[in-house]
Amino acid sequence: MARLGHAAGLDVGGTKIAAQLFDETWNVIDAREVATPKTSYASLLNVIVNEINWLHATGDGVQIPIGIGLPGIVDPRTGAVLTANLPASGHPLWTDLVQRLAGFDPVIINDCRAFALSEAVLGAGHDHETVVGLVIGTGLAGGLVFGGNLIKGSNGAAGEFGHIPIPTHLLQKYGLPVLWCGCGRSGCYETLGSGVGLSRIAKHVTGEDIDASAFAKNPDHIAPDLQRCLSIWIDLLSELVMELCLTVDPDCIVLGGGASKAPGLVSGLTNALDGKLLTAMTGPMICLAQGGPQSGARGAAFAAVMARNAKGS
Ligand SMILES: [Zn+2]
Secondary structure (H helix, E strand, C coil): CCCCCCEEEEEECCCEEEEEEECCCCCEEEEEEEECCCCCHHHHHHHHHHHHHHHHHHCCCCCCCEEEEECCEECCCCCCEECCCCCCCCCCHHHHHHHHCCCCCCEEEEHHHHHHHHHHHHCCCCCCCEEEEEEECCCEEEEEEECCEECCCCCCCCCCHHHCECCHHHHHHHCCCCCECCCCCECEHHHHHCHHHHHHHHHHHHCCCCCHHHHCCCHHHCCHHHHHHHHHHHHHHHHHHHHHHHHCCCCEEEEECHHHHCCCHHHHHHHHHHCCCCCCCCCCEEEECCCHHHHHHHHHHHHHHHHHHHHHC
């Protein structure tokens, strides 16, 4: 007998849109991927509507909760999406979807917040009260979950950890430049602490363009100068983790994103943080994500279930 869909999520990335249907125990029942339209908002809207209709049809036609995770922030005052990677910036995506879907009410959530929620509730952080999710990829962002609830903030910006500035003393320690960031500010952690940032550090240290794959090897096979790049990168990230410890003091930090697989990151961060914590502080458990590629869609789906439950209560 076919299992009924419990909830569904769309993970809208810069290159592909992943649609996933989940059962009541959050196993994937069905999934598919399509390319993300890049030329116009209208074509993006059409594809998202198609995928939602497919999820409804696959879930036996029942209007299950559906969440949409995307790389951007939904302005809570205007409903407009602010995103650099999709042709949707400034458009009222939620309002347009409601109109196209005959009143159906999807939840739109930042993809890094979706990751944090998924890992905090259903993944590596599920035994912990205060969980930070940190996605280290092309960019650097995450989310904060307390007691199973995602902290959104008044602007929807809670979790934009990558746009906290790197302390000057750390830049001076390694002679690193203050780089302009895509957010419009300078010296943000994202500029040097992201996966792209690791390559920038490598360029600074070696003078050469180093492919990210050079860091994906067995740690014993990485050249000494690249080991030094990793060490600098981990020192910067551990400072960000220290700042998170001083502000929200999490029990657990779950790492995701392509660069989280860099060799020795978890142990390196844990050790570096130990040297920075104040007396009597105990560091959080730092671990890698468990959810794999479905974390974004699963977190968005979970947010949609929570929103529907809140409406019903
Ligand atoms: Zn920034």
